[in-house]
Amino acid sequence: MSEPNENTGFSADAVATRACAANWAAERALSEHWNEDKQAALENWLAESTANEIAFIRMETTWERTGRLAILRPAAPEKSDVTARRIRPAILRSIFIILAISILAGAATFALQGAKKHTYDTAIGGHKTLVLVDGSRVELNTSTMLQVAVNDERKIWLRKGEAYFQIIHDPKHPFVVMAGALRITDLGTKFIVRQDANRLNVVVVEGRVSFSAKGESAQPLLLDAGDSVIVTRNSISVEKKSVQELARELSWRSGMLVFRHTALADAATEFNRYNHEKIIIGDMAAAHLTIDGTFPMNDVREFSEVAQAVFGLHVERRGGVTVISR
Amino acid sequence: MVEKPGIGAEETGLQRLGGVWPASDARLWFGREILPLEESLIHFLRNNWRNEAEVEDLLQEVYVRVFEAARKEIPAQVKPFVFATARNLLINRFRQRQVVPIESVADLDSLSIPASEPTPERGVIARDELRKLQAALDRLPPRVREAMLLRRVDGLSRREIAMRMQIGEGTVKDYLADAVNMLSDMLYREAEIIRKNI
Numbered sequence: 001m002s003e004p005n006e007n008t009g010f011s012a013d014a015v016a017t018r019a020c021a022a023n024w025a026a027e028r029a030l031s032e033h034w035n036e037d038k039q040a041a042l043e044n045w046l047a048e049s050t051a052n053e054i055a056f057i058r059m060e061t062t063w064e065r066t067g068r069l070a071i072l073r074p075a076a077p078e079k080s081d082v083t084a085r086r087i088r089p090a091i092l093r094s095i096f097i098i099l100a101i102s103i104l105a106g107a108a109t110f111a112l113q114g115a116k117k118h119t120y121d122t123a124i125g126g127h128k129t130l131v132l133v134d135g136s137r138v139e140l141n142t143s144t145m146l147q148v149a150v151n152d153e154r155k156i157w158l159r160k161g162e163a164y165f166q167i168i169h170d171p172k173h174p175f176v177v178m179a180g181a182l183r184i185t186d187l188g189t190k191f192i193v194r195q196d197a198n199r200l201n202v203v204v205v206e207g208r209v210s211f212s213a214k215g216e217s218a219q220p221l222l223l224d225a226g227d228s229v230i231v232t233r234n235s236i237s238v239e240k241k242s243v244q245e246l247a248r249e250l251s252w253r254s255g256m257l258v259f260r261h262t263a264l265a266d267a268a269t270e271f272n273r274y275n276h277e278k279i280i281i282g283d284m285a286a287a288h289l290t291i292d293g294t295f296p297m298n299d300v301r302e303f304s305e306v307a308q309a310v311f312g313l314h315v316e317r318r319g320g321v322t323v324i325s326r
Numbered sequence: 327m328v329e330k331p332g333i334g335a336e337e338t339g340l341q342r343l344g345g346v347w348p349a350s351d352a353r354l355w356f357g358r359e360i361l362p363l364e365e366s367l368i369h370f371l372r373n374n375w376r377n378e379a380e381v382e383d384l385l386q387e388v389y390v391r392v393f394e395a396a397r398k399e400i401p402a403q404v405k406p407f408v409f410a411t412a413r414n415l416l417i418n419r420f421r422q423r424q425v426v427p428i429e430s431v432a433d434l435d436s437l438s439i440p441a442s443e444p445t446p447e448r449g450v451i452a453r454d455e456l457r458k459l460q461a462a463l464d465r466l467p468p469r470v471r472e473a474m475l476l477r478r479v480d481g482l483s484r485r486e487i488a489m490r491m492q493i494g495e496g497t498v499k500d501y502l503a504d505a506v507n508m509l510s511d512m513l514y515r516e517a518e519i520i521r522k523n524i
Contacts, residue, residue: 014386022507026499029506030477030484050390054356061357062510068455069463069478309456 020045021055025063117147117157125274125298127252136175139164141194141252142274162194164250169207182231185210185220192249203228203241203249257297264289264307264324275300282325286313352396359404360392364514367412374416384419388412462512466505473501474509 024042028034046053121144122128128140134154140146144161154175156165167175169188177184179195179202189207194200202211204223211229212220221238223229226246229238241249248258257274259267265287268279274297281287289311295303304315304322316323367388371381391411401407463471469491476487488495 014382018507018510019503022503022510023499025506026503030499030502032483050393051386053353054386054389054393057353057357058361058510058514059506061361062506062513064357065455065513066459066474066478066506066509069459069475306456 014051017049017051017055018059021052021059024056025059029063117149119145119147121145122161124276127255134170135168137166139166139253158193158195160195162192162252164190164192164205164253166190181213183212183220185212187222189225191223198232200231201228203246205246205250251294252297255297256294258294259291261290261292263287264291264311267291267303268324271295271297271300271303274298277320277322279304279322279324282314282323285326286311286324289313351400352393355396355400356393360389360408361514363405363408367408368515370409370412371416374413375419384412384415387415391415458513462509465512466508470501470505470508473498474505477502 024045027038028042031038046056120128120130120140122140122142124143126140126142126144128144130138130140130148132138132148132154136154138146138148138156141162141164144163145159146161146163147157147159149155152173154170154173156163156175156177158177158179165175165177165186167186167189169175169186175186177186177193179193179200182200182202184191184193184202187208187210189209190205191207191209192201192203192205194202202209202223204225204227206225208225209223210220211223221229223238226241226243227238228241228249229236245260248260251258252274257267257270259270262270265281268281272278277300279300291307291310293306295306300322304317304324307313307324308315313324313326316325364385368381368385371384371388372378375381375384388408388411392408395401395407395411463474466474472491473487476482476490482490484495484498487498491498493501
């Protein structure tokens with residue numbers, strides 16, 4: 001054994017081994033084309049001694065731990081091609097009118113049609129999958145209610161909440177999802193429909209859907225994979241989602257919430273959809289901070305603790321409410 | 327089918343290696359279970375060995391023995407196994423040497439093995455981990471830290487980091503190697519110091 005280095009306490013051998021292991025770890029982490037030659041050289045070095053192998057495990061594990069730093073990524077516009085598409089004014093107008101009427105008349109329609117349907121729902125934090133007789137699958141997210149036509153018609157009414165549809169396509173019997181005043185017709189596809197109080201969102205994950213206002217004779221709007229349309233009382237917009245964004249839209253299916261440059265206030269709103277324990281962001285300064293990361297959707301505590309650790313925010317829990325503020 | 331959206335399962339660096347670096351059970355186990363014990367292991371060795379300068383050497387020896395044992399069979403009880411290995415090593419070292427400090431031998435028979443601590447909740451680990459990482463980063467040399475942040479936080483490539491920092495690509499690698507080397511000590515050894523400094 002050589003003499004310990006006075007700065008580190010390690011022997012010169014150990015220092016050299018560690019430096020070499022760190023070099024390998026950095027080389028591998030940075031390498032875009034890690035090939036068999038490099039791999040063989042690394043394996044040779046690892047095989048020289050158990051000390052080498054242990055030093056390398058140490059550096060690799062350290063590198064892996066620094067992966068958590070990604071959560072600190074500052075807010076910056078994500079590279080996504082947001083292409084707002086022109087929508088023909090005629091359709092637009094009729095959608096607005098009917099949407100407005102339906103919001104007023106929604107309860108009445110519901111009652112009238114109640115007899116011919118089966119109702120399925122989930123509680124806050126719930127998640128349910130329905131398999132229909134034709135093999136189509138419908139997954140209900142938190143706090144959702146929908147009704148399935150009992151007759152031969154392939155039709156579902158989404159009354160509230162969010163559902164993911166994986167439809168077995170049958171050109172002779174189109175699958176129709178009604179959400180408020182809007183009719184979404186499957187053309188062989190997977191899609192998400194989410195209905196909040198004043199807003200409807202349809203995201204096409206695969207395939208195509210057509211989209212129209214109920215009773216509207218004008219040509220329907222066609223949506224392709226990646227299209228996300230948001231309809232409110234005053235606006236309608238279509239944007240293109242990247243594959244990563246689509247995956248995030250579906251992360252609830254595995255019980256996770258994924259945030260990318262998400263304002264803390266919006267993240268809190270998402271958590272509140274899934275939990276009885278509500279998060280309140282106490283002030284605007286905190287609300288505008290942006291957060292990145294993946295969180296278990298039912299773990300309010302982990303979220304608030306990360307907010308506390310990363311932003312130095314003050315977290316107070318009282319009576320089923322978590323208040324996060326500066 | 328989009329059955330698995332690919333979100334949620336946080337892949338670890340070692341798992342990601344896949345075929346590249348055979349992530350044997352022993353290697354994964356060592357990184358996950360043994361390295362986090364480093365601080366208490368050093369503490370144990372210091373308390374039971376008079377020559378401070380030899381502690382590092384002893385630690386490495388314990389690591390080698392533990393790892394080689396794990397290659398044959400992963401021990402069921404991690405902490406007792408590691409500390410029993412350390413204890414046996416100390417006893418052997420005493421025996422090999424002619425001069426044995428009597429009082430130390432007496433102590434050795436009653437060497438206490440630290441009891442298992444309760445595992446902290448996941449949220450607490452996540453929070454502590456970030457705090458530790460941030461504190462450790464603050465202690466890196468500025469250029470080394472900059473390279474690390476460009477890679478890990480901004481996700482830049484080797485070439486992009488080189489251009490941004492006006493350095494060669496080889497230097498980028500050197501900086502990251504320095505970063506990972508220094509961070510490994512800060513993360514596995516100085517958690518206590520870092521915690522106190524915050």
